[in-house]
Amino acid sequence: xxxxxxxxxxxxxxxxxxxxxxxxxxxxxxxxxxxxxxxxxxxxxxxxxxxxxxxxxxxxxxxxxxxxxxxxxxxxxxxxxxxxxxxxxxxxxxxxxxxxxxxxxxxxxxxxxxxxxxxxxxxxxxxxxxxxxxxxxxxxxxxxxxxxxxxxxxxxxxxxxxxxxxxxxxxxxxxxxxxxxxxxxxxxxxxxxxxxxxxxxxxxxxxxxxxxxxxxxxxxxxxxxxxxxxxxxxxxxxxxxxxxxxxxxxxxxxxxxxxxxxxxxxxxxxxxxxxxxxxxxxxxxxxxxxxxxxxxxxxxxxxxxxxxxxxxxxx
Amino acid sequence: xxxxxxxxxxxxxxxxxxxxxxxxxxxxxxxxxxxxxxxxxxxxxxxxxxxxxxxxxxxxxxxxxxxxxxxxxxxxxxxxxxxxxxxxxxxxxxxxxxxxxxxxxxxxxxxxxxxxxxxxxxxxxxxxxxxxxxxxxxxxxxxxxxxxxxxxxxxxxxxxxxxxxxxxxxxxxxxxxxxxxxxxxxxxxxxxxxxxxxxxxxxxxxxxxxxxxxxxxxxxxxxxxxxxxxxxxxxxxxxxxxxxxxxxxxxx
Numbered sequence: 001x002x003x004x005x006x007x008x009x010x011x012x013x014x015x016x017x018x019x020x021x022x023x024x025x026x027x028x029x030x031x032x033x034x035x036x037x038x039x040x041x042x043x044x045x046x047x048x049x050x051x052x053x054x055x056x057x058x059x060x061x062x063x064x065x066x067x068x069x070x071x072x073x074x075x076x077x078x079x080x081x082x083x084x085x086x087x088x089x090x091x092x093x094x095x096x097x098x099x100x101x102x103x104x105x106x107x108x109x110x111x112x113x114x115x116x117x118x119x120x121x122x123x124x125x126x127x128x129x130x131x132x133x134x135x136x137x138x139x140x141x142x143x144x145x146x147x148x149x150x151x152x153x154x155x156x157x158x159x160x161x162x163x164x165x166x167x168x169x170x171x172x173x174x175x176x177x178x179x180x181x182x183x184x185x186x187x188x189x190x191x192x193x194x195x196x197x198x199x200x201x202x203x204x205x206x207x208x209x210x211x212x213x214x215x216x217x218x219x220x221x222x223x224x225x226x227x228x229x230x231x232x233x234x235x236x237x238x239x240x241x242x243x244x245x246x247x248x249x250x251x252x253x254x255x256x257x258x259x260x261x262x263x264x265x266x267x268x269x270x271x272x273x274x275x276x277x278x279x280x281x282x283x284x285x286x287x288x289x290x291x292x293x294x295x296x297x298x299x300x301x302x303x304x305x306x307x308x309x310x311x312x313x314x315x
Numbered sequence: 316x317x318x319x320x321x322x323x324x325x326x327x328x329x330x331x332x333x334x335x336x337x338x339x340x341x342x343x344x345x346x347x348x349x350x351x352x353x354x355x356x357x358x359x360x361x362x363x364x365x366x367x368x369x370x371x372x373x374x375x376x377x378x379x380x381x382x383x384x385x386x387x388x389x390x391x392x393x394x395x396x397x398x399x400x401x402x403x404x405x406x407x408x409x410x411x412x413x414x415x416x417x418x419x420x421x422x423x424x425x426x427x428x429x430x431x432x433x434x435x436x437x438x439x440x441x442x443x444x445x446x447x448x449x450x451x452x453x454x455x456x457x458x459x460x461x462x463x464x465x466x467x468x469x470x471x472x473x474x475x476x477x478x479x480x481x482x483x484x485x486x487x488x489x490x491x492x493x494x495x496x497x498x499x500x501x502x503x504x505x506x507x508x509x510x511x512x513x514x515x516x517x518x519x520x521x522x523x524x525x526x527x528x529x530x531x532x533x534x535x536x537x538x539x540x541x542x543x544x545x546x547x548x549x550x551x552x553x554x555x556x557x558x559x560x561x562x563x564x565x566x567x
Contacts, residue, residue: 022567061409061566081412089410095403099328108327111320112411160411 012037012164012195013058017067020053027053029219030067037163040186040196042206042213044301046309049216051199052092055168058197059089072163085113088157092168094149096141102152103128103137106159113160120159127155131185147178154185165189167198171205183208203301217309227301235303236261238277242270242284243292255287273299317413321421322428329429340433343382344440348375351501352444365503372532375446377500379437379459380523383430387463388491390426391470392483399475405565415562423468423554430463431456447531454530458543462523465546468553469519475560494520519549 013035020028028050035041043051056062058071060080069076071083097105106127110120128134131151136144144152150170157165170186171179186209190196200206206213207227215223215230223230231237240260244252252270256263260280264271274280277296284291329336352371359365365373398404405418434456441447441455470486497511498504498520504512515521522542529535529542 059410061406063566081414084410084412091403091406091410093403095407097324097404097407098402100324104327108320108324109407109411111323112317112408112413114412156407157410 011035011070012072013041013197014070015054015067016069018054018057018064018069019066020050020057020062021065026219028057028065031214031216031219031221032067033214033221033224035164035195035197037195038190038193039211040190040198040209042210043197043199043216044201044203044206044210044213044305045199045216046201050219051216052168054216055166055197055199059087059166060084085160086162087164087166088160088162090150090153090157090165090167090170092172094153096149096152096156098141101138101140102133102144105141105152106156109156110159115160123159123161127158130158130188131155132181145178147174147181150174150178150182151185154182158189162194164195164197167196169199169201171200171202179205203305207301215305215308222308223304230301230304231299233304234307235299236273237275237299238273239297239299239303240272240274240277240281241295241297242272243268243294244270245290245292248290248292251287252284252289255284255289259283271303273303316420317417318421318424320413321408321418322425325422325425326428337432337436340436341440344375344378344437347378348440348444348446351378366528366533368532371444372446373503373528374501375441375444376455376528376531377524379434379441379455380462380527381495381498381500381520382437383434383459383463384466384520384523385491385495386433387426387430387465387467388470388487390429391422391467391474392486393480395422395471395474396477396480399561399564405561409565415565416558418565419471419554419558419561423464423471423557426467427460427464430460430467433463434459441531451535452531455527458526458530459523461543461546461550462520462526465519465523465549465553468550468557472553472557472560475557475564494518499524519546522546 011034013033015034016032017030018028018032019026019030031050031054033041043054045051053062057064057069057076060071060076060083063077072086074083076083097108100108103124106124107120110117110124115123128137131154133148133152133155136148141149141152154167154170167186171182174182183205186196186198190209196209198205198209210227212226213224213230214221223234225233242252249265249270253265256272260272260274262273264273272280281294281296348371352374356370356374359370362369408418409415437459438447438453438456447455473482473486497507498515498518500520504515504521507515522545526539526542526546529539
């Protein structure tokens, strides 16, 4: 008994002025965004920016404090269990059932979703294969590595074949191999048409996975666009990173005016934001500035992020 | 209603260790009834003080209610806190169509099952010790389970508000244990000073103990209605407050 499919024109998630407060603390401050069917949408931001609170409201486990929110065209309070039937959630901290085996975790979760037993059995075989845990099928959850637990959590979130998958910091704490494996699986899900909503504070993760993203800072959305758009708008195509001796610093500061879009003087490095990194580097050397080391790299979301939210430690 | 799914989950976990669990629920009453009922009881000849029954009968019936009561209390502490705070099983359940009410009722239902698997062997041991002499006595089982569930619902409601497990030390030391000692399990409450007797009448365990004794070794009188009502009311209030507290806790 599946619910009728949602027309493609409807945004899967629509938030207008969405707010959440806990006592005096404003966790989410009037944010508006739309997630379309089939896209991978990201919430990028430092810890405490309000990403998880937003995810919990979308997942119907925390009632919206104000504003309007529709998830798959439905109301998250009145139709919470209908919405939950059609979404999958991968929470920030694994909450697998450690008293059950890998397979039992999925079976039990299938029951929570009323997936008929035979349907679930076939689906679980596929899912275990998909997240590459076939060899661990009968193992308890406890001895699994962090990456395996994450993959099992992802498989668990797929047991009801959701239209929408919510992933709260899916690779935080994983080693590089494990991260890439998770990314690869998420990419495949996206290709199959599953809409992904991802929170992360890893810039490379957002760039790898997200078609579109919003940057959150202090409970508000401060920028929105595709990773490329954001880089173009808030940073530059390329960045030149220089390490200089003190006298070379003075020399550079005397001769840099007008050459690049922006200069950032850090204690250990100088960053030049520009459209043409190699050209600028040649120009600087021509002007006689001696660099200890110089690196031309692409502008990244990290540059965007630090430009928008600043470099001071946010805690 | 998805509460049954929670019961199934718990029974799956429980099933792995049921032998140990069953063994302990037989061993417990055998030891208690031997030591306290027969051992201590053999020194107590004055049956008048115990409502005209042997000390063994008096003690066994009280102990049955006290066991389920304590077990109900314990079941609603660490095991629940673990799933709520440490393992976060409830968060995982809530991401599915399972709701807060399902979780509360499912857990309480499961506690009911475990109380049953405590009360039935206990009752069997009582029968072997010759305490039971009429089919009516079988009502002691639901009575004892009711006492345990009332207590469990209240303690669950309290657990839902806790941020650490420190409070449990106090709960057991200053509430559960004194109830155990002073609610008429070991000696009739008319041995207490007047104010103590009044206080005992207000405690849930007293009503559980009285109820079990009436159906087992005393005669049932109209006060049984009052005892049942008290326990049912406590169960109802504990459940209502508990669901509200758990909702506030899990869905902030």
